[in-house]
Amino acid sequence: MRHNYTVWILPLIAISGLLLFLPAPDFVITHWHHHVWDLGHVLLFSGWSVVLLTLLHSRGVTKTRQWLFILIFTLATGSAIEIIQMGLNREASLFDLFLDLCGALITLCFFTAFQVRPTKPLACSCLVIAGLTVAALASHRLAASLYDKYALIKQFPVLISAQSPLELNRLYGKPERYFAPNAINDIPAIGINFTTDRYSLIYMIDFPGNWSEYQYLKIQLHVSHNEPLPAVLSIEDAEHRSRGTRSSDRFNLRLILKPGSNLLNIPLDQVRQAPRERTLDVSQITRVNLYTMSLANPRMVYLKEIRLEQ
Secondary structure, eight states: HHHHHHHHHHHHHHHHHHHHHHTOOOOOOOOHHHHHHHHHHHHHHHHHHHHHHHHHHHHHHOOHHHHHHHHHHHHHHHHHHHHHHHHTTTTOHHHHOOOOOOOHHHHHHHHHHHHHHTTTTHHHHHHHHHHHHHHHHHHHHHHHHHHHHHHHHHHHEEEOOOOOGGGGOOOEESEEEEEEEEEETTTEEEEEEEOSSEEEEEEOOOOOOOOGGOOOEEEEEEEESSSSSSEEEEEEHHHHHHHHHOOOEOOOEEEEEEEOOEEEEHHHHHTTTOOOOOOOOOOGGGEEEEESSSSSSOOOEEEEEEEEEO
């Protein structure tokens, strides 16, 4: 029975271990995709823990020593994986190490609960609850992203309302961003700190609906400094990436954002006619970018709303 138990789990361990050293595939693009991918750490160390605990238990190792061995093994191996990833031009992550520990703890809790169930039902129940709690902690980022994706579908044609910190899951890019509940006259907004990089880019890629039923894209921004801010807004459809991502094949709007409030009211007919050689398909919008270029100093912009209107 033990042999059969490990035969099916060892391939899972090998596959999940290999995936930790490979870059995420092309379909892993949104935050919730990445959070699912990151759960491979949980799968890997949970699987390793199952195999190791089975061996330790068969040799009569005490439960306390089982826990110590698994936790030390997880910390040492998880740290080594992060160090190796740094050598592969990937960033080390403490959160990945946290997920490694979660995978080990989930197995420890349920494995021990199964062992003590006949004689200590209360301890068994506590261990099961602890294991479920750790599983919830490991998946909380995924849960938050999925909940906000559901909220985005319900809010459409509003794309950003700045009413919840979960809306940060809708934005991508390197500039630091945070939720500011009382940003401007006690009105909430998302703060975006554009940097002095050659391109400091913030973008949105997850759109739940068809834009062809609407006439305008409206964006409300607030520039916190006393000087105008040059920026570029671009909009892409599904075909754009397959055509080589040329600037002339998308909608581009050069902006001079004035200090204080700015309302961008963009006719979607202009978006359709923007590419030189074709019509941009607003029924399949895949990306909206807002970026600055080679700023002399970092600049803070508050995003208050993005919505479609008829």
